[in-house]
Amino acid sequence: MRHKLKIIKIYFYQSLMQVLEYKQNFIIWICVDALWTIFDGILASVLLLNIHNIGNWDLPRMLIALGVFRLLVIPVWGWIAPSFAEIPKMINNGKLDQFLAKPIDTQFLVSVQKFSFNYGSSLVGGIIFMTIGFRSLPFILWPNIILGIWISLVSLVLIYGVYFLTMTFSLNGQRSENLQNLFSEIFYSVGRYPRDIYVPILQRVFVSFLPIALMVTVPAQVLFGEFEPLIIVWFHILAIFFFIISRMAWKNGLKRYSSASS
Amino acid sequence: MRKFWEFYRINLTERFTSQTESIIWFLTETVPILAMTSLWKTLEVSGQITHERAGELTLYYILSMFITRTVSTYFEEWMIDEIKDGHFSFNLLKPISIRFYLFAHQLASRTSGTIYTIPIFVLLAPLYLPTLLSTVSGYKLTVFGLMMIITFGQKFMTSWLISLASFWIDQASALNHLKWVCEGVFGGSWLPLTFFPVWWQNFSKFTPFYTWYYFPINYLTSKTVSHIELFWAFGSSIVWLILLIIFGEYFWKKSIKHYSAVGA
Numbered sequence: 001m002r003h004k005l006k007i008i009k010i011y012f013y014q015s016l017m018q019v020l021e022y023k024q025n026f027i028i029w030i031c032v033d034a035l036w037t038i039f040d041g042i043l044a045s046v047l048l049l050n051i052h053n054i055g056n057w058d059l060p061r062m063l064i065a066l067g068v069f070r071l072l073v074i075p076v077w078g079w080i081a082p083s084f085a086e087i088p089k090m091i092n093n094g095k096l097d098q099f100l101a102k103p104i105d106t107q108f109l110v111s112v113q114k115f116s117f118n119y120g121s122s123l124v125g126g127i128i129f130m131t132i133g134f135r136s137l138p139f140i141l142w143p144n145i146i147l148g149i150w151i152s153l154v155s156l157v158l159i160y161g162v163y164f165l166t167m168t169f170s171l172n173g174q175r176s177e178n179l180q181n182l183f184s185e186i187f188y189s190v191g192r193y194p195r196d197i198y199v200p201i202l203q204r205v206f207v208s209f210l211p212i213a214l215m216v217t218v219p220a221q222v223l224f225g226e227f228e229p230l231i232i233v234w235f236h237i238l239a240i241f242f243f244i245i246s247r248m249a250w251k252n253g254l255k256r257y258s259s260a261s262s
Numbered sequence: 263m264r265k266f267w268e269f270y271r272i273n274l275t276e277r278f279t280s281q282t283e284s285i286i287w288f289l290t291e292t293v294p295i296l297a298m299t300s301l302w303k304t305l306e307v308s309g310q311i312t313h314e315r316a317g318e319l320t321l322y323y324i325l326s327m328f329i330t331r332t333v334s335t336y337f338e339e340w341m342i343d344e345i346k347d348g349h350f351s352f353n354l355l356k357p358i359s360i361r362f363y364l365f366a367h368q369l370a371s372r373t374s375g376t377i378y379t380i381p382i383f384v385l386l387a388p389l390y391l392p393t394l395l396s397t398v399s400g401y402k403l404t405v406f407g408l409m410m411i412i413t414f415g416q417k418f419m420t421s422w423l424i425s426l427a428s429f430w431i432d433q434a435s436a437l438n439h440l441k442w443v444c445e446g447v448f449g450g451s452w453l454p455l456t457f458f459p460v461w462w463q464n465f466s467k468f469t470p471f472y473t474w475y476y477f478p479i480n481y482l483t484s485k486t487v488s489h490i491e492l493f494w495a496f497g498s499s500i501v502w503l504i505l506l507i508i509f510g511e512y513f514w515k516k517s518i519k520h521y522s523a524v525g526a
Contacts, residue, residue, distance in 0.1 A: 025433045032439045039443045043452060050457050051310055054301065169282075178286050189294030197304045202296060 007104070008112050015082075015115035029118035037125030040066055040192075055194035056226075060136035065220035067130030068152065069192050072216060074119045074126075075156055076187070080163055082114040085180040088170040091257070100254070107250050111164070133224075141225055148223035151232065154239045155215050159187070161242030162210060168246065171253030191216040211238050265358065266366050273370035288331075288378045295327040298452075299389065317393040318483060322454050324383070324390045325479045330451070331379040333414040335368045341425035342434050345521075354518075361422065361514075368418060397483050405492070409478045412499045416470055419506035426510070429517035444469065450476030467494070470502035 019026045044066050048059040057065065087110055090096040099109050134140055163183045170179050190206055195213040198206055206213035218235050221228070277284055299320050306316035341364075344350040353360045420441060428434035446452040447462075449471030455463045466472045477495045481487045 022432065028431075028433045028436045032436045035439060035443050039446060042447065046453060046457050051305060053308075053310065055304070172282075178283055178290075181290050182286050185290040186293050190297045193297065193301060197301045198297070199300045199303055202300050 004104075004108060007109070011112050012115055016117065019117050026118060029116075030120055033119050034121035034125070037070060037121045040070065041125070041129065044192075055196035057194050060133040061220070061224050063129045063133035063136075064224050065192060065194075065216055067126045067128075067133060068148075068220045068223065069216045070122045070126030070129060072152065072155065072159070072219075073122045076159055076163075077122075077184070078116045078119045080111070080160055081180065081184055082116045083111050084163060084167045086110070086113055087167050088179050091170050096257070106254065107164075107247060111160075130223075137224060139225070144222055144225050144227070147227075148219050151222050151235065152219040154236055155219050157243055158211065158235070158239040159215055161239065161244075161246045162212070162215075165242060165246035165249055168249040168253045171250075171257050186210075186212055187215065193217075194221075211242075214238070266362065269363055269366035270370050273367045274373055277370055277374035284374055284378055287336075287375065288382075291330050292327060292379070292382055295323045298323045299386075314393075317390075319454070321390045321393045321483055322479050324386060325482065326451055326475050327379070328383070329410065329413065329475055329478065331375045332372055333410050333417055334372070334375075335414070335417045335421040336371070337364055337368060338421040338424040338438060339435060341421075342428040345425065345428045346432070350521075364422070365418065372414070394483070397485060402482055405496075406478050406482045409473060409481070409496070409499065412496075412503055413474050413478070415503050416474070416499065416506055419503070419510050420470075422510050423506065423513060426513045426517050429520055444471050445474060448472060449474040450479075454480075467498070470499070470506070473499040473502075 044062050045059070048054065048062050052058065054062060087096075090099070090110070096106075096110075099106050102109065166183045167179060190212045193213075194217055195203060195207055198213060203213070214231070214235055218231060222232070302311065302316045302319040302323075305311045306313055311319070341350075344353070353363075356363075424434060424437045424441065427437055447458075448455075448466040448469045450466075451474070455466055455472075455476045458466075466476070473495050481492065481495070
């Protein structure tokens with residue numbers, strides 16, 4: 001474990017050094033993140049000012065959900081996405097072989113190879129959205145906030161599992177450099193709305209088959225007091241299931257993997 | 263012209279060979295639309311919007327998906343990479359203009375994009391066809407088709423300008439995000455502009471994005487678009503296209519002079 005932490009630390013510092021070397025890039029991407037954060041705020045406000053409720057969410061609840069989304073964006077696009085984006089490239093140019101030859105778990109190595117530090121605006125935006133949302137609610141329950149933090153961490157495990165599972169398809173040999181966009185695009189467009197808005201067939205897909213509709217909504221619902229014990233249990237089961245299944249898919253994919261250079 | 267069609271044919275074959283990538287693009291573009299369509303359907307069931315309004319909004323998103331699939335251009339990401347890593351030099355040595363090649367490439371890409379979308383349009387037909395048939399006419403379809411050709415040109419030139427920016431700035435792909443956000447807030451790709459305040463809608467009319475999604479869809483599906491509005495939209499989109507071509511040409515000349523390849 002200590003060995004793995006050391007490797008994470010090395011990759012982390014390597015990414016940080018790149019940021020410090022190319023400060024202009026860092027500033028540009030901070031601005032891009034700020035742009036998306038503002039865009040999300042505008043979109044949610046405009047939508048809710050016109051239709052008042054989405055499912056049983058009003059504007060304050062939507063802002064809390066948006067806050068959770070923006071805060072989850074930090075580990076998703078700051079850690080998982082940059083690392084996973086390298087996988088199809090590594091498979092195509094044969095660099096994955098170098099990782100396979102190393103005496104450490106390959107899944108671990110491909111998962112921590114890159115970090116991004118551009119998501120300061122998401123952090124600020126997420127906190128602002130949540131503060132505005134909570135101020136408009138009649139009550140704040142501290143146990144819910146603590147549970148909400150825990151559920152957000154479980155959500156992160158679920159996101160990792162589902163995202164990694166999609167990335168394992170890149171081992172099938174066909175060119176698929178855009179595979180990394182699949183999860184992030186669907187997560188962005190589907191994850192922010194309450195799951196009740198989806199018609200039954202889409203609900204089945206986004207709750208059970210590819211549980212993207214739960215990743216943001218479950219932590220958000222816990223935060224504003226809509227506690228559903230069955231969903232919470234189901235959420236934990238899904239997180240463990242997808243983590244295990246993605247690992248199995250990766251290992252099976254590696255057995256079939258033939259390097260680009262071989 | 264023969265060269266153009268030969269490039270087109272090769273690129274189209276390539277698109278159908280790399281099916282996984284095409285299917286991924288298809289999913290990334292259709293799932294957000296399905297999510298929004300589902301939202302309007304649910305709001306209709308809960309009585310928050312009328313059946314007619316839900317039909318209009320569903321049609322709006324399906325047409326928006328049609329526009330994305332048929333006229334959106336996506337070459338800037340790999341062009342930026344090619345310029346940054348120096349592979350772009352090969353294009354300069356070829357006896358064919360890079361823009362000529364890119365145009366054929368993008369046309370092939372959009373052809374395959376449209377073909378991949380046909381099944382979903384057939385599947386969703388009961389959701390949009392009744393509303394579409396009640397407003398559409400041959401004349402409107404012709405105008406819509408012309409606007410799509412202009413939109414393709416504008417999108418192509420915007421992608422070209424974003425690609426050229428990488429001759430000057432390292433992170434030109436950041437401009438792509440700016441384009442997506444502008445498409446969303448001024449073009450109506452995420453939400454119809456009628457949801458926004460009137461001053462916002464008026465401002466949008468002065469941007470090129472206005473005629474990418476909102477206006478063509480509104481024109482096709484609404485009975486209230488006047489000839490003056492149509493004239494304004496058509497005129498402004500042509501002016502924007504000309505401006506984008508002029509900027510594209512100007513920056514291309516500047517960029518080539520500025521360019522020094524890796525290893526050179």
